[in-house]
Amino acid sequence: MNQNVFGAVHLGYIVIETNRFADWRRFGTDAIGMHHDDLDTDLMRFRLDDQECRFLLRRGPAEDVVATGWHLDDHTTFEQIEARVRAHGVPVVHGSAEEARMRGVERLLRFPGPKGITQEIYTTPVISPRPLKMPASGWVTGDSGMGHVALTSTRPALIRGYFNTVFDARLTDCIDETISGVKLKIRFLRVNERHHSIAVAAVRGLPIDPIRTRVQHLNIQAATLDDVARSYQRVHELGFDMALSVGQHTNDKELSYYARTPSGFEWEVGWNPVVIDECTWEPSTHQGISIWGHTPVGQTIIDKLAQFRQATRSLTRPEQTVPALSTPGIPDD
Numbered sequence: 001m002n003q004n005v006f007g008a009v010h011l012g013y014i015v016i017e018t019n020r021f022a023d024w025r026r027f028g029t030d031a032i033g034m035h036h037d038d039l040d041t042d043l044m045r046f047r048l049d050d051q052e053c054r055f056l057l058r059r060g061p062a063e064d065v066v067a068t069g070w071h072l073d074d075h076t077t078f079e080q081i082e083a084r085v086r087a088h089g090v091p092v093v094h095g096s097a098e099e100a101r102m103r104g105v106e107r108l109l110r111f112p113g114p115k116g117i118t119q120e121i122y123t124t125p126v127i128s129p130r131p132l133k134m135p136a137s138g139w140v141t142g143d144s145g146m147g148h149v150a151l152t153s154t155r156p157a158l159i160r161g162y163f164n165t166v167f168d169a170r171l172t173d174c175i176d177e178t179i180s181g182v183k184l185k186i187r188f189l190r191v192n193e194r195h196h197s198i199a200v201a202a203v204r205g206l207p208i209d210p211i212r213t214r215v216q217h218l219n220i221q222a223a224t225l226d227d228v229a230r231s232y233q234r235v236h237e238l239g240f241d242m243a244l245s246v247g248q249h250t251n252d253k254e255l256s257y258y259a260r261t262p263s264g265f266e267w268e269v270g271w272n273p274v275v276i277d278e279c280t281w282e283p284s285t286h287q288g289i290s291i292w293g294h295t296p297v298g299q300t301i302i303d304k305l306a307q308f309r310q311a312t313r314s315l316t317r318p319e320q321t322v323p324a325l326s327t328p329g330i331p332d333d
Contacts (some may be wrong), residue, residue, distance in 0.1 A: 012071030033136035052104030123257035138223035247293020
């Protein structure tokens with residue numbers, strides 16, 4: 001029986017590979033405002049709530065997200081997704097006890113994902129007995145998951161097909177935006193009540209990817225507007241780069257800003273996005289990503305040239321896909 005798993009899937013943790021541990025410790029704890037734990041010289045974690053791990057940072061050269069972990073409601077959902085992946089001939093690997101411990105989960109299964117980002121699933125997170133020590137008053141997780149991941153792609157239909165096949169993801173809406181003369185189509189996919197857990201941006205009419213990293217940005221949701229304002233101030237005061245100033249999005253109405261992480265991709269801190277009502281929601285297309293704000297901060301002509309060079313290099317470097325799990329859905333162009 002092919003049971004629909006929509007609503008039983010929640011973004012649970014992110015694995016980042018980096019050699020910039022000192023910068024990441026300051027960025028995650030002192031600037032953004034998360035709880036920090038050192039495991040050893042090659043591993044550290046950030047917490048947002050009572051779960052032991054929301055971000056696992058391991059030492060390595062990628063300077064990028066290398067895995068996303070999805071929290072499933074029960075073992076039935078776990079087995080259903082495992083069966084789907086296996087039925088499509090895609091290899092799955094059970095994580096070791098040590099890998100599960102590092103991620104703060106009881107057990108996990110991994111399989112290949114779009115853009116070379118490993119997808120991991122688990123059912124039971126480990127709850128920490130230690131109280132949170134962090135500047136922020138709190139973060140919104142729960143049934144909505146811990147935030148979202150945004151990707152840029154030359155094969156957006158395949159990414160949408162992948163998450164539909166594996167997690168029964170639904171298209172929430174789209175945004176058409178023009179940045180520096182380049183036309184973008186951004187698709188927003190949800191797997192639960194959160195407006196989107198995955199966003200996929202593509203350059204219209206050109207098979208180029210202007211972003212070096214596998215992810216364009218990560219998002220976490222602050223508990224209060226004051227938390228957003230205070231973290232924005234800390235990012236500035238500590239000397240981290242700001243990518244986009246405070247603004248409000250057209251589609252999910254989230255008020256947010258974007259900082260640049262020590263690894264180069266962006267980090268969005270947001271507040272108060274809409275929660276989807278499945279009985280009434282209909283996909284639509286918005287013109288422009290923001291109602292107000294979200295203006296670029298400190299971007300120079302050199303930055304734009306570097307982005308252009310990255311885009312041209314992407315023409316000679318095929319994007320990693322998982323064809324067996326990536327049957328395109330209904331076109332939304």
